[in-house]
Amino acid sequence: MGLMAWGREKLGGGPPGGDLPIPELRFTVLDTELTGLDTRRDDIIAIGALHMQGSRIELGNAFQELVKPTAVLDGRT
Numbered sequence: 001m002g003l004m005a006w007g008r009e010k011l012g013g014g015p016p017g018g019d020l021p022i023p024e025l026r027f028t029v030l031d032t033e034l035t036g037l038d039t040r041r042d043d044i045i046a047i048g049a050l051h052m053q054g055s056r057i058e059l060g061n062a063f064q065e066l067v068k069p070t071a072v073l074d075g076r077t
Contacts, residue, residue, distance in 0.1 A: 023054035035069060043069035 030049050036042035048064040050057055 045069045
């Protein structure tokens with residue numbers, strides 16, 4: 001199964017023009033850094049985003065921000 005078919009299956013279709021070849025797609029990638037996966041105890045400590053055109057990363061449009069977590073960051077898991 002190709003990437004586009006997988007996306008349509010998981011997301012239920014897609015926007016008009018959703019069959020564009022990957023080199024023609026423009027999208028944003030989001031990333032988060034977490035203290036853990038327990039939503040009652042853990043926090044987001046950093047977020048980032050960047051734009052892509054196909055497989056090309058547009059570094060001039062990258063964003064990153066540290067977030068002040070409420071959890072204590074002591075290095076223990």
